[in-house]
Amino acid sequence: MSQRTAPRASWSYTRFQQRFAPYLFVSPFFILFAVFGLFPLLFSLFLAFHLWSPLDGMGNWKFVGFENFTLALGPTDMFWKSLKNTLWIGLLSGIPQHLVALPLAFIIHHSLRRFQGTLSTVLFLPYITNAVAIAIVFATLYSERLGILNYLGGLVGLDPVRWLGDPNMVPYSVAAVVFWRYVGWNTVLYLSGLQAISEDVYEAATVDGANGWQKFWYITLPLLRPMMFYAFTLTIVGSMQLFEEPFMLLNDGGGSGGAGLTSAMHIFNTAFRDLDMGYASAMSWLLFLAIFAMSMLNNYLFSRDGGKK
């Protein structure tokens, strides 16, 4: 009734609601995204073409064109070495992660179903553990003279290993921590993928006389492909951005000879220790391109493989 007595005001309010209220309600995301997502993105793109130290203050940047990029891609710079370290540590930790997680998930799903909940929790724990705590524990394990690893090695007559001191050893030591931390995460991913596969298929296979290995190879693997693609992508992106574990274990220098210096650490050092924001931004974009290319490659390999079958 009230609408009839004052149609104009009520009409315009309704119009306002219909037209603008939705924008108002979705605006928090866009405002937050613009401030914390879009602005830093554009600012770093802008900085990638400039020479700027934050201590010079806003506005005191110098345009240098593509110099920051040519610098990073030059033959002698640390960027290549850090990229090589990142890839090497990524391979050392990433491949075993999936080689272990997949069969482990299969075994849990088929043989240890009663403990699935408990096992998932246990496997997931490293993933949510604080990186500082992990670093302290592993630094203690890896300690050359006081560590339990070398103590146990000594019991069977092995020479002490400089886990975090020998440049050749550092990638393995870091990769082991990364493997430990994310293998459970991948197992849980695969478990959820396995649960989506219908039991009927397995039952039919059992009737046809397939053994466990055949079930894994001919049923589980093909049907898990989407989940494997997802898990591989996450591993690639995560490995390429590896920062926390080596930073905590080896400090900002990346350990002896920078053998554990990942690209993300190198970018962090360049930006916040050397205060060369432009160069750091340029390297961030190069790292982004590298991650993009590798994800595309992953995508291509998966789809090509699928086309054959």
Add this chain to the structure above:
Amino acid sequence: MKKSAAFALATALLLSTAHAQEKVTLTVAAFPSLDSAIKAILPAWTKLHPNVTINLQAQQFADHHNAMTTALATGQGLPDVMAIEIGYVGKFAEGQGLENLNSAPYSAAQYKKLFTPFTIAQATSADGRFIAMPTDIGPGTFFYRKDVLDKAGVNPLTMQSSWENYIASGKKIKQKTGAYLVNTAASVYNLVIRTNLKTGEGIYFDNKNNLLVGPDNARFVRAMTLAKQVRDAGLDAKIGEWSNEWYDAFKKGTVATQFSGAWLQGALQNWMAPDTKGLWRVQNLPERGFASWGGSFYAVPSKAKNKQWAWEFIKFMTLNQGSQITAFKDNGAFPALIAAQKDKAFGEPVEFLGGQKARVLWRDAAAKTKPIDVNKYDSIADQILQTELTNVLEQGKDIKQALTDARAQIARRAR
């Protein structure tokens, strides 16, 4: 009831506005353990200026300097007084966000002669601006385990005479006692590149921004050569500083010597190895190399709200002898102020060092340390050279080649 509450509120408001005219709150941002020294000095300050409240904001070392970098970049959230550690003062000096204390109303030029000379150079930018007042310094010395040297029959003065003798003594120590000479061969390198610099020379660059690193620079060649000799003779324990192994070596005496600032004595005594009291001694660095090892400064940001009181506070912290002695007694912060170094506390024996009058030695070392020019690309050069040094020590890379490569890399980055 209501009336009295309203009255109380009105009175409170009136009082606060009346006081606001004279009450000042000064924000001071610092890091441990400088914050502890400030707290120790505060009562004296409050007595003198009861209306100036100090709001001390202390953050962890790296957090503090990151926060200050961000604040200087954006001009937001700057304190009135900013504490800066030696590792950052060069970078901050090259930026434009801090007051030049040479100019009026500070006119700090008149105070410069009151401080240990090298510390003034550290806070001066390449274009001659003086951006921070020094408060404490770290005279570099050579700590050694007297018991280990005695057991090996090594005279500490021999070790001091030359780097060659230092290494020869190390071999003797290793053979007779099993103890290592030094925690890592890199310590020897780090010290040699920092000592015996000519006037106008920085560690990596000279005062005209020329890059000094290279295969023709005798200082770097010698530093790497000596480090390699130490490594090849198996004299270094290959342990990093600030690691569990490091503390353990101090406790057990498995490493015979350690180059460090005077502050190491306090750290050893308080937490690293209190049970080794009386076993340590100090002497000057080998080949009469004098070097500074740490130090802290106070600066006024250009966008500070209360520059006048900030400057008063800084003067009180740095120029007042009583404040400097309080800081020294609180946590061993070695005074930058020469007058404070003449306090009678300096002549007293240090029990931890077996009653040695070590402070006199440190004072003397500080006076003899020459100014080193700082450059904003020092941290980049340092990082690149540390990596090349590891290549030399761990992978047998040729020293001249390592220095050639390092030079090329630094030249590309120092733009």
